[in-house]
Amino acid sequence: MAKKSNAEFVKWFGPVLDALRDLGDSGRPREVYSRIAKNLAIPDEVLDETLKSGASRFQNQVAWARQYLVWEGLVDSSKRGTWTLTEQGRATHLTEIEARQIFLKWVAIHAEARKGQQVQEVVDPLQEDEDAAPGQVATDEAVDLLSTLRSLSPSGFEKVCRELLRESGFEKVEVTGGTADGGIDGHGVLEINPFVSFKVLFQCKRYAKGNLVSRAQVGDFRNAMIGRAEKGIIITTSGFSAAAVQEANREGAPQVELVDSEKLVEMFERVELGLKKRTVFDVDLAYFEKYR
Structure with a gap:
């Protein structure tokens, strides 16, 4: 428009x-x-x-x-x-x-x-x-948090994602990184119950705004994780193209969980990692309109 x-x-x-x-x-x-x-x-x-x-x-x-x-x-x-x-x-x-x-x-x-x-x-x-x-x-907190995350070094972003996964219930989370990682930045274990747990591989993409993760990148990550883990997660400070979302959920292939900037902010807020909570009240004009 x-x-x-x-x-x-x-x-x-x-x-x-x-x-x-x-x-x-x-x-x-x-x-x-x-x-x-x-x-x-x-x-x-x-x-x-x-x-x-x-x-x-x-x-x-x-x-x-x-x-x-x-x-x-x-x-x-x-x-x-x-x-x-x-x-x-x-x-x-x-x-x-x-x-x-x-x-x-x-x-x-x-x-x-x-x-x-x-x-x-x-x-x-x-x-x-x-x-x-x-x-x-979008909220003020979301914009500030994303700006901060995008300002981190690539290795720093991988490490803060490691802490986010730990705070979200993952265990044995480690960052591997390196140029020969095959697209894998780290791994961890998610325990569903005392009898069932999954090894999870993750990839971190500290992208500038507007730089979407492509379908090919999702496919490459899936290929790198096959035979190494049951689950994969791609975390980005940007977003995913529509084709990338389709690829991540393609039938007959291991599903890849996608965490875009919006979901990433929600996860940080949920565990209050690196954030200080504050309360702000806005006037609800819709409520008062019926009294005019």
């Missing part, structure tokens, strides 16, 4: 509701993204397009659509985890015209809130270069 002033993300309002209905009225963000892509047969070049921040433009737009649906009371307001249709949302089917009316309504509400200084700041989604996104796609 040449200019976000055209609010292209409005076109996803209806597809978000449809995708959630298809998923049984609720779903994880990644499930919603995948369902929309499947329902609308979105080409890989669209799914692989990124913002300046390195985040997926498609996912960013869908997250903005979800945010407006939250304000409108069609999707539950939970900021993390599962996206869930409200009772009103389950019965709502939106045309693009109706979606644009919702968009314009909330643009006006936020403009009035800024004018009356009822909120300190409202992120303006009308700016094309706006890398911030609502909900899970």
Whole structure:
């Protein structure tokens, strides 16, 4: 989209509701993204397009659509985890015209809130270069953490990934590295229960924003792990191309778990590794709107 002033993300309002209905009225963000892509047969070049921040433009737009649906009371307001249709949302089917009316309504509400200084700041989604996104796609903490991780040395990033895996329940985690590692940066053991455990190999890719891990790289990693471990993980500070995701989940081949920048931030936050927790309260304009 040449200019976000055209609010292209409005076109996803209806597809978000449809995708959630298809998923049984609720779903994880990644499930919603995948369902929309499947329902609308979105080409890989669209799914692989990124913002300046390195985040997926498609996912960013869908997250903005979800945010407006939250304000409108069609999707539950939970900021993390599962996206869930409200009772009103389950019965709502939106045309693009109706979606644009919702968009314009909330643009006006936020403009009035800024004018009356009822909120300190409202992120303006009308700016094309706006890398911030609502909900899970981008937060201030996510941006700062990713910038820090991308500033590490390659070996430093491998070591911090080792600590992340340890904090996440892996045992005997070691970084091997080296130029002759066959694409393997380290290994560990994940114990499911006292009777079952898996050896896991991992690869760390400290990529700059927008530099996606390719299908060939996923295939090369899988080839390197065959016969050496039951499971493989690729961790990156960027993302994966649509073809890479397909390759990682290809039937008949060992599955490779993919950890992109968004999931990586979630993992750091879950175990609070290298992070200091803080609480921030934002005004919920949707709540107060019914009292106007």
